[in-house]
Amino acid sequence: MAEKNAQKNHGKSGNAREERLKAALKANMARRKAQAKARAASGNKADKDEG
Structure with a gap:
């Protein structure tokens, strides 16, 4: 009780x-918003590696 x-x-x-x-x-x-923004800015360079 x-x-x-x-x-x-x-x-x-x-x-x-x-x-x-x-x-x-x-x-x-x-x-999270800052991380997403940073990933988007650096993501253009990293996404080109298609191995």
């Missing part, structure tokens, strides 16, 4: 977790 009460009591900690996850997701998406 104590666990059910603990799950319902999100309060500030739940909001802080959401904000932290949102910031991490934003940073991750920015990193």
